[in-house]
Amino acid sequence: MEDDVVIEKLPNMDLALWKYQLTLPDDALSTTKVQLKARLMDAITANNMVPFYQSCVEDLKWPEDRLLIEKMKTANDEKLKQLDAAIKDAQDNLGESEVRDALQHKADFFARIGDKTSAVKQYQLTEEKTVGAGQKLDITLTQIRLGLFWMDHGLVASNTERARLYVEQGSDWDRKNRLRVYEAVYSMSVRQFKRAALLFLESISTFAAVELLDYTQYIFYTVLMAAVALDRATIRAKVLNAPEVLAVIDTLPHVGSLINSLYYANYKPFFAALAGVTDALRQDRFMGGHAGVYCKEMRILAYSQLLESYKSVELGQMAAAFGVSAEFLDAELARFISVGRLHGKVDKVGGVVETNRPDSKNAQYITTIKQADLLLNRIQKLSRVINL
Numbered sequence: 001m002e003d004d005v006v007i008e009k010l011p012n013m014d015l016a017l018w019k020y021q022l023t024l025p026d027d028a029l030s031t032t033k034v035q036l037k038a039r040l041m042d043a044i045t046a047n048n049m050v051p052f053y054q055s056c057v058e059d060l061k062w063p064e065d066r067l068l069i070e071k072m073k074t075a076n077d078e079k080l081k082q083l084d085a086a087i088k089d090a091q092d093n094l095g096e097s098e099v100r101d102a103l104q105h106k107a108d109f110f111a112r113i114g115d116k117t118s119a120v121k122q123y124q125l126t127e128e129k130t131v132g133a134g135q136k137l138d139i140t141l142t143q144i145r146l147g148l149f150w151m152d153h154g155l156v157a158s159n160t161e162r163a164r165l166y167v168e169q170g171s172d173w174d175r176k177n178r179l180r181v182y183e184a185v186y187s188m189s190v191r192q193f194k195r196a197a198l199l200f201l202e203s204i205s206t207f208a209a210v211e212l213l214d215y216t217q218y219i220f221y222t223v224l225m226a227a228v229a230l231d232r233a234t235i236r237a238k239v240l241n242a243p244e245v246l247a248v249i250d251t252l253p254h255v256g257s258l259i260n261s262l263y264y265a266n267y268k269p270f271f272a273a274l275a276g277v278t279d280a281l282r283q284d285r286f287m288g289g290h291a292g293v294y295c296k297e298m299r300i301l302a303y304s305q306l307l308e309s310y311k312s313v314e315l316g317q318m319a320a321a322f323g324v325s326a327e328f329l330d331a332e333l334a335r336f337i338s339v340g341r342l343h344g345k346v347d348k349v350g351g352v353v354e355t356n357r358p359d360s361k362n363a364q365y366i367t368t369i370k371q372a373d374l375l376l377n378r379i380q381k382l383s384r385v386i387n388l
Contacts, residue, residue: 007210007211008108008211009211010108010111010112010142010145010211011111011112011114011145011146011149012043013145013148013149013212013213014039014043015040015043015044015049015052015114015149016149016150016285017284017285018036018039018040019040019055019056019059019060020285020288021036021283021285022036022037022040022060023059023060024282024283024288028279028282028283029283030283040056044056044072045068045072047112047113048072048073048075048076048079048113049072049112049113049114050069050072050073050076050113050114050115051113051114051115051116052113052114053068053069053072053114054069055114076113079109080106080109083102083105083106083109084106086102086105087099087102087103087106089102090102096129096131099129100126100129100130100135103122103125103126103129104123104126104139106122107119107122107123107125107126107139107142108142110122111123111142111146116146116149116150116152116155119146120143120146120155123139123142123143126139127139127140133166133169133170133171134166134170134171134172134175136166137163137166137167137171137175137179138175140159140162140163140166141159141163141175141178141179141182143155143159144156144159144160144163144179144182144186145182145211145212147159148182148185148186148189148212148286151189151285153186153190156186157186160179160182160183160186163179163182164179167179173206174208177203177206177207177208177209178208178209178212180199180202180203181199181200181203181207181209181212181213181218182209182212183199184196184199184200184203184221184225185212185213185221185286187199188221188225188286188287189286189287189290191290191293193225193228193229193294193297194225194229194230196221196225196229197222197225197226197228197229197230198230200218200221200222200225200226201222201226201238201239204222204238204242204244204245205244207244215248216248216251216252219244219245219248219249219252220252220255220280221287222239222245223239223245223249223252223255223256223259224255224258224277224281224294226238226239226259227239227258227259227262227298228294228297228298228301232263235259235263236263239259240259240260240263253276253280254272254273254274254275254276254277254280255273255277257269257272257273257276258270258273258274258276258277258298261273262298262301262302262305265305265306267302267306267321267322267323268321268322268323269323270302270322270323271322271323271324272323274295274298274299278291278292278294278295281294299332299336300336300341300342302322303332303333303336303342304342306318306321307342307343307344307353307355308355310355311354311355312352312353312354312355313352313353313355314351314352314353315329315330315346315351315352315353316351318353326351330346330348333346333353334346343355343356344356
């Protein structure tokens with residue numbers, strides 16, 4: 001794909017975000033619901049988005065405006081007549097390439113108005129008429145965006161598999177990198193944080209998927225996924241020292257403070273930064289349902305990192321390091337220790353947290369013995385078969 005080709009935001013992910021944010025409590029939003037609804041309705045009426053408007057009426061409990069629906073349907077019917085006429089003209093008078101383009105224009109129309117079912121069927125028909133792997137990949141990437149817009153995991157997964165096949169058949173670096181970003185966003189949305197972090201970092205110097213998300217949001221996701229899922233050496237080399245991150249991170253509230261407080265073991269600002277980041281994640285459509293899990297995993301990570309440096313530490317000193325009360329920290333540690341997420345015990349009488357790190361050498365020895373026993377059993381079974 002040529003560098004000067006601009007890919008339309010189809011579907012426009014901002015609309016799905018605004019719709020999601022309208023489901024949140026008022027105090028969880030940085031923008032008023034009146035403003036969000038106004039933006040959404042402007043886009044709906046500008047593009048005659050009847051199916052999307054009807055989904056908003058159902059999901060957001062809006063009163064239905066029948067006159068608006070009829071007006072938009074009339075405009076859509078007229079547009080469909082024009083698109084069908086263009087397809088017939090291409091079939092009767094033009095070549096295969098023009099037929100394919102006409103079919104795609106109709107598919108794009110369905111995607112633009114929010115008719116997912118019709119769009120998918122039309123894109124599949126267009127793909128059947130498409131020869132080049134690059135153009136097929138473009139159609140598949142659009143269907144992945146449709147899946148992400150509607151949070152249709154099946155649609156995303158099936159088209160991602162097909163997209164990988166087209167990449168193997170031959171594709172330019174731009175399309176490959178865009179697919180990588182799409183996979184990263186999807187992995188993040190299904191709580192595969194490590195895979196998402198690695199995919200985001202692979203694309204950090206070649207990001208071009210602006211039809212899916214803007215660059216600032218991309219860096220936001222990249223830093224937060226790296227913070228929760230990757231080791232300190234990787235974070236230092238690929239995040240803290242990355243010029244792409246450094247150019248943007250100061251514009252992201254709390255994000256720099258969070259990852260720096262964790263990496264440099266300066267835990268005082270950690271909880272304030274984590275609270276700010278968690279609030280931002282709750283407003284995010286892909287991470288809203290995982291904000292609580294992300295917050296918990298980051299707390300466990302911070303506690304583990306501090307405890308790894310000591311055989312025992314006073315509860316009061318640890319609480320002071322994090323800027324929280326000893327009572328809060330005692331309850332936190334007890335909960336995480338009881339479910340096996342932290343290794344240690346809290347001596348409430350002595351006011352001490354004693355670490356109980358697993359013995360990695362013994363664990364490796366036991367694993368080796370088990371694998372050796374399994375291998376011997378398989379050899380014995382094989383020898384009996386050979387003897388027969």
